[in-house]
Amino acid sequence: MSGIRQVFGDERLHTAFTLYPYAFNETPSAGSAQELRDSLPFHEGNHTLIVEEGGRTVATAAAIPAHQNLRGTVMPMAAVAWVATHPAARRQGHSRRLMRQLHSDMLDKGHWLAALYPFHPSFYERFGYIGLPLNRTASFPPEGLASLLGVTLPGEVVWQNIHDGFDVYRAFHRRLLSERHGFTLTPDYRAVRARDSADRWIATATVDGEVIGLLTYRVDGYGGCLRADELLYTNALGRALLLQFLAQHAYQVSQVVITVAPDEFPETWATSLTVRTATESAFPTSPPLMGRLLSIDALRGARCGPGRVEIELVEDELLAGRYLLDGTGGTIAVSTTRGGAETATLTAAGLSGLAYGVLDPIDVVARGLGEISAGAARELRALLPPRTPHAFGKG
Ligand SMILES: CC(C)(COP(=O)(O)OP(=O)(O)OC[C@H]1O[C@@H](n2cnc3c(N)ncnc32)[C@H](O)[C@@H]1OP(=O)(O)O)[C@@H](O)C(=O)NCCC(=O)NCCS
Incomplete structure (x- = not known):
């Protein structure tokens, strides 16, 4: 299997950047090599990953270390961008593997949230992302x-x-x-x-x-x-x-x-x-931003209503586990204490929808993103009331 590695500085030019113009721009274009060189400083701190085969870059993905406000708390957020695979290497799972690696690397660096503009939202929903309202x-x-x-x-x-x-x-x-x-x-x-x-x-x-x-x-x-x-x-x-x-x-x-x-x-x-x-939601030209929690810690200390619920997070390698979310003190306390609370089963996308305030528990169930009893829905609604995220600030 081909390996994934991180690239830095000018090395991006003859690795990751070889895939950018074809995937994202009008091509061919005489000026694109110079434009890419000129854009290097704007990628300086990005976490850029590539997949190589025979010394040639066949796929890439990157994350910009950004910040986002989630219910009043500011935290590091990985802004995923420049996900591209060489046309001859598509549908072989490269992007899927890159996304997994990117999530785990960015979480290791302290990013509790991730966001991206999707080409194909259902692919990213399976990766735990939920669509946010468009401006x-x-x-x-x-x-x-x-x-x-x-x-x-x-x-x-x-x-x-x-x-x-x-x-x-x-x-x-x-x-x-x-x-x-x-x-x-x-x-x-x-x-x-x-x-x-x-x-x-x-x-x-x-x-x-x-x-x-x-x-x-x-x-x-x-x-x-x-x-x-x-x-x-x-x-x-x-x-x-x-x-x-x-x-x-x-x-x-x-x-x-x-x-x-x-x-x-x-x-x-x-x-x-x-x-x-x-507003128009269309793919890939006018996609709404999608966001997800990379860690349950993103909810710790968030301002909330007086709900208390035990959630089981499933189908996600980063979030999988059972947690008690207790908002009776005015901010969310997260623990692994068992018993004594209504329970809900959630996918990462379901939890993300509730955390960003864009889904009601009923929406989570209706969209197949979790199983929530009436009692747990009541608690979740009190704990994470609806909010409208202002997803301003494109990268
Ligand atoms: C989108 C792109 C990055 C996918 O890369 P890839 O390496 O082929 O992706 P994978 O093989 O890992 O596929 C992962 C899943 O994505 C989805 N997917 C990928 N390409 C798709 C397509 N053309 N149509 C529908 N679904 C697609 C599928 O669910 C696929 O899983 P499956 O093959 O098991 O059905 C690649 O087609 C590309 O470079 N496109 C142009 C640039 C672009 O749109 N980038 C994305 C910006 S968010």
């Missing part, structure tokens, strides 16, 4: 927000090139990581791509010197479109200031297109705003 795209003419301009709010919005505002941008992302369930922060060596490409404006809403809202965006031409990334804010004032800022672009651009969280309602931003809010 929405809101499109509207900026004059639809004109009514917001008549009011003077405390605070101000300033804008600058992201190259100059990069430190503010990173600091705000770090703050949201600590506050928002599901929020993801990539490591510095990847985040600097935003600064180096310098192809964005950054608008920051501040009050008393504190940043409370942030928006990165581009204007694609006079009368064209203002294309904004994620609408990020810590409170309603931050959002209102940024919406006022967008309103100021009336008749400069004809459309604003902006990414918003799954539980944002743009139709409530202003009276009679004409807005289209949409």
Whole structure:
């Protein structure tokens, strides 16, 4: 059987990277060798694995050491990416073996969560992943927000090139990581791509010197479109200031297109705003993020409701075992104590769905991801109430 090994630094160029252009880009392309070389620094801290046969790389997978907030606790998360197999070596189990190795390596390095954008979700569901809600795209003419301009709010919005505002941008992302369930922060060596490409404006809403809202965006031409990334804010004032800022672009651009969280309602931003809010889940072009727990420790100490349940985790080599989850103290205590509690059997994907707050126990059963009695469902619902993860922060 062919071996798996980790590659580092420039070695990636003639190993893992040989598979990237064909798998992920428009090919053939004259510039791709140079583009790959230029991208090396952005892979520096990645955990990159390859499968070799006869000295040639036939498959690869990598993980970016990121962080994610799960129910209020920030922890290391492995962002799995660049899973690719040479066309002649596909369907021989290479990706399957690479994923197993990647999980175990990243867990050894202290990553309790993993996330990825799937090409084929059922493959990853068998690996313990569950789909998270997709962000929405809101499109509207900026004059639809004109009514917001008549009011003077405390605070101000300033804008600058992201190259100059990069430190503010990173600091705000770090703050949201600590506050928002599901929020993801990539490591510095990847985040600097935003600064180096310098192809964005950054608008920051501040009050008393504190940043409370942030928006990165581009204007694609006079009368064209203002294309904004994620609408990020810590409170309603931050959002209102940024919406006022967008309103100021009336008749400069004809459309604003902006990414918003799954539980944002743009139709409530202003009276009679004409807005289209949409999302599309499609594979492999527009996949929702999937996430999983690599360790039960991810739940230890999480804020929770007053439930108490014994779970048996099955069909997963990392999580397999029996655990008592006790939330009667306000945070989850995990132990291997037996007896005296309602019991449920869960797959890793079932547990992950409950932990991220995107599945009700009934959904877990309906999707074949576990067996849960009515009593255990009641306890799980109290312990892990529904949450909407804000899976912002692409790598
Ligand atoms: C997707 C890809 C990485 C799979 O690699 P692979 O080494 O062939 O995968 P494996 O042989 O380990 O297959 C694992 C399982 O994935 C699923 N799978 C793999 N390729 C599939 C395909 N084309 N269609 C449907 N399912 C597929 C199957 O469930 C398969 O198990 P099975 O063969 O027992 O049915 C490879 O086809 C590839 O490089 N594609 C282009 C890039 C890409 O899409 N990467 C994934 C990004 S998340």
